[in-house]
Amino acid sequence: MKLLLLVSLLGVLSLFFTSSAASKSSACGWRGVCRPALTKCKQTAFGRCTSGYKCCKIDKDLSRGKAPTTRRQCRTKRKCSSEGGLCKNPLSDPCMGLPVESLCKGASCSCCIEGGGRSTCPSKPSCRLKGGICVDSENSEWCSNAIVYKGGCKGKQCVCCLPKENKCLCGTAYIPVTTVIVPVPTTPHAATTKDMNVILVPQFPHFPIKPKPQPGKPKPQPGKPKALRASTHTNKFPWLAGIKKRPSNSYNCTGSIINTLFVITSASCVNGLRPKDIQLGVGDFNQRSREDAVPGLTRTARVKSVFVHEQFSDTTLENNIALLLLRKPLDLISYNEVKPVCLPTTDDDDYSGDAGVLAGWGVSTDSSTSNGFRELDVSILDQDCNGATSVGGAAVNSQTVCTSGRGVGSRIAGTGDPLTVEKDGRHILVGVLSAVDTEQDIHTRTSKYIEWIMETIGSDGSFCG
Known part of the structure; x- marks a missing residue:
């Protein structure tokens, strides 16, 4: 009896669901x-x-009981993976490196070779720092969609392939654009609202216009002390990364982004610290406010490894340079607020007499602090550093660069701050702040450590052109 009741109940339920589905669907296909x-x-x-x-x-x-996919996956061929490449869809996942279309399965997929790849041709800094890779010249398919540069690799049969289109550029200062209404009178009388033209004006120029000296006024001399100023432009220098050392809740020193996975700073800033003791603030202008935060960008980056120069001396501060390897790569394409600084590719220029900019979150000598980073115009001195043998306890040698241009109580005490010089609209990292003194500062000259930087980085991370 109970069995008959159960069968009847199941029949009624099946009839109900069938009629319900039928009421919703009359001819919706079998799929x-x-x-x-x-x-x-x-x-x-x-x-x-x-x-x-x-x-x-x-x-x-x-x-099939699987999680839904957001897009069709690109399948990587062995010939792509053997060179350290990965097949990507450029529409949804842009390639920072060298794209090769013939090495992937899928009409919209291309093999993206980022970093140094796995080529047997060693790359020179002049190739790698421009976002290129070195390949055998006989293997023409790698350079089929690239610019061939023959002077950037080691080996007679090797050539450097540079992307035709650089999706990110190093050393470009962020230029926020604002709408400004400028009155343009069309008649002798005062301008009205109908005479207004709307134009877009950058908040600060990419190429600074220096005013011409007026008659009777002395021409500005290099090396003249200038006041330290708190920058009013959010993320003006998008390569800056604030470094917190536990248990501190403030930025103790500054680092500079050089590629998708590495940040450069001074060894005196991170020496003896474990990766978990360091936190990096990326895309963060004001460390005490979230109003300037960029959604999806401003964050605290975790450090995977710390590389301090093997010959660093905490006594004389020689070889005061270090690299931080991040756990996750940075997106250097999608946002203008985070970009890397350019590294010098050669050691031909000592930048003596050039005007430089020093920026960071350091504390000045009068113990004042700034929530946003500070910047200071400085002048680069000759190699002899005005005859000084040491500055602030740091030894002066061919691997250092000295600057002047400070006033009393305006020195930044945080080490690792980048010293950059603008050339052709790009900021080049000339030095990393090592120590300060009353009249001048001393920095680690980055051009002397390019080989150490490239050897430490290896094939990790991608550089912008």
């Missing part, structure tokens, strides 16, 4: 299903549904 009209279909199927419903195609992954 389709009727869903409420407000539901977003991944793909529409051919068929009809009753009023208030629409026919949606069933996701293959859902029908």
